[in-house]
Amino acid sequence: MTPRQSAPDDDNPAGATASVRTRRIREFARDVLGFEEFRPGQEAAMQAVVSGRDTLAVLPSGAGKTAVYQVAGQLLDGPVVIVSPLIALQRDQVERLAEIEDRAGRAAQLNSTLSAGDQREVLESLQDGTVRFVFLAPEQLTKPEVVDAISEAKPALFVVDEAHCVSAWGHDFRPDYLRLGGVIEQLGHPTVLALTATAAPPVRAEIVERLEMRDPEVVVAGFDRPEIRLEVDHYADAHGKEQGVLDRVLAEIGEGRGPGIVYSATRRGTEEIATQLADRGLRARYYHAGLNKGDREDTQRAWMEDELDVVVATTAFGMGIDKPDTRFVIHAEPADSLDSYYQEIGRAGRDGRPALALLVYRQEDLGVRRFFAAGIPPEEELKQVAGLVQAAAAAGIEDGVDVKALREETGRAATPLARDLNLLEQVAAVVLDDDGTAHPAPEGPPPAEAAEAARELAEQHERMDQSRVEMMRGYAETRDCRRQFLLGYFGEQLDEPCGNCDNCESGTAYEDAGPAEDTPFAVGTPVEHSEWGAGAVMRLEDDRLVVLFDEVGYKTLGLAAVTENDLLRARTP
Structure with missing residues (x-):
């Protein structure tokens, strides 16, 4: 349901005039959260949500995304449901809300660490108004009894934190996020707020589509973090690069510019770097998904409590890591995008305060990212999975086919099988129940057609992923x-050049710097290419432009070649 629509008054912000909403938003933010002023995008997102409009807010890390639902949720008529991917992140937000519970309302978690009785108590408290904010992982919403209980509570706001997880283009894609759109409809479509710190245009579009957002307000604050200095150190060989990582960490800590994070692409890399740093006297630990839960939690605790100089981690040390005084982030290998x-x-x-972002770069390391980005399932494999789902239905198995049965029948591992089912679901060939059980979609295509469509979709995903690896290379190698x-x-x-990166310091950023000559292709212009189809101009330089194409991803084109050969034409969006 959307918030109540009645005569404008102070008790009904959704129906109130814009001036009344603004006053109440600013009063609550000042009096309860202590805000002297808003960061870019915050107030615009709050205004949209409080007026009852679905909202996608893309706000930089550290820009106070959580304040949007803390303020807006307080001013709406009903409880707030926040989908958050990590229990640690949920716990952190509950603790922060507990500090202002007397003004903002009580917050609670609903997750697998609670007993069945405690989970029932949270849901009952949500229904009777004792709990105003409930945090849960998307997996909880695969349980019909949880969805039904939340529906009875009539939530006013449904928040999807880390919303890029809903997008197959996103860097933290989570299949359970795909079903949130259906859950939102089951709840009567309360106002939806999707939050993320980074979302390129194709990710934004997919978030809106997957969450079934209605005429959303899209608030994109500036991405610039001018306090972060950007650098890339280049190395020709593996040994030199490894030593370079160690030297830079030691230098940063030695100059008192710690603590910091080092990211490595592999678990083995985290262990080797952390061990060598510890041997040199630093308080260093490694962190990756292969460690047991207790070790991971203890490392995170030690990090937050200033007991470590550096954590060396895979991207498993990611969402929910909020340590404001982190002075550097060093990548031992390029990120995937x-x-x-x-x-x-x-x-x-x-x-x-000033901080450093350093990429220690060896061109060969991009091969690892290209490998991770590759992975198109064979068409016969997809056809087999689609055929088994349809055969079960034809045999009268009304409960569908569960993943365990499909694994036994196909002899395939859980992860690639889940990928196949997700692809088939995205091309409307199968429907996945809350528990992952698969059914054929009503009026869905036959297995052969479904497999062809799913493979084409996978190929499109791979083209996009590979193009993003190439953009990572472009960042590392640009002058x-x-x-x-x-x-x-x-x-x-x-x-203008930023003045706070290594290329600005060396002067190469100012060679031929300046706006491009007259061109019909300004940033944001929708364009069409004869081979690559529709796209939009993302970046414009003096002699080239970067276009994001819907089907093939990012392409860098020489401006002279574009104009001389008429490679692009402006189109109506």
């Missing part, structure tokens, strides 16, 4: 201003 890179370096300098390059990836044009 600039989306991921921006998210990861955004953990530095959240206190607004232009790195901040201009990074912001351009997200469609934000920075007119």
Whole structure:
């Protein structure tokens, strides 16, 4: 349900005039959260949500995304449901809300660590108004009894935190997020707020589509984090690069510019780097998904309590890591995309003080990312899975086919099988129940057609992923201003070199710097290419432009070749 619509008054912000909403938003933010002023995008998102409009807010790391639902949720008529992917992240937000519970209302978690009785108590408290904010993982919403109980509570606001997880283009894709759109409809479509710190245009579009958002307000604050210095150190061989990582960490800590995070692409890499740093006297630990839960939690606790100089981690040390005084983030290998890179370096300098984002780069390391980006299932494999689902239905098995049965029948591992089912679901060939059981979609295509469509979709995903790896290479190897390059990836044009990256310091960023000559292709212009189809201009330089194509991803084109050969034409969006 949407918030009540009645005569404008102070008790009904959704029906109130804009001036009344603004006054109440600012009063609550000031009196309860202590805000002297809003950060870019915050108030616009709050205004949209409080007026009852679905909202996608893309706000930089450290820009106070949680304040949007804390304020807006307080001013709406009903409880707030927040989908958050990590229990640790949920716990952190509940603890923060507990500090203002007397004004904002009680918050609670609903997750697998609670007993059945405690889970029932949370849901009952949500229904009777004792709990105003409930945090849960998307897996909880696969349980019909949970959805039914939340529906009875009549939530006013449904928040999807880390919303890029809903997108197959996103760098933290989570299949359970795919079903949130259906859950939102089951709840009567309360106002939806999707939050993320980084979302390139195709990710934004898929978030809106997957969550079935209605005429959403899209608030995109500036992506620039000018306090973060951007650098890339280049190495020709593996040994030199490994030593380079150690030297830079030791230098940063030695100069008192710690603590910091080092990201490595592999578990083995985290262990080796952390061990060598510890041997050199630093308080260093490694962190990856292969460690047991207790060790991971203890490392995270030690990090937050200033007991460590550096954590060396895979991206498993990611969402929910909010330590404002982190002074550096060093990547021992390139990230899989600039989306991921921006998210990861955004953990530095959240206190607004100077910080460093360094990529230690060897060109050969991109091969690892290209390998991870590759992976198209064979068409016969997809056809087999679709055929088994349809055969079960034809045999009168009304409960559908569960993943365990499919694994036994196909002899395939759980992860690739889940990928196949997700692809088939996206092409409307199968329907996955809350528990993952598969049914054929009503009026869905036959297995052969479904397999062909699913493979084409997988190929499209791979083209996009590979193009993003190439943009990561472009960032590492550019002689232009790195901040201009990074912001351009997200469609934000920075007119002048930033002055706070290594290329600006060396002077190469100022060679031929300046706006492009007259061109019909300004940033944001929808364009059409004869081979690559529809796209939009993302970045414009003096002699080239970057276009994000719907089907093939990012392409860098020489401006002279484009104009001389009429390669692009402007189109009506």
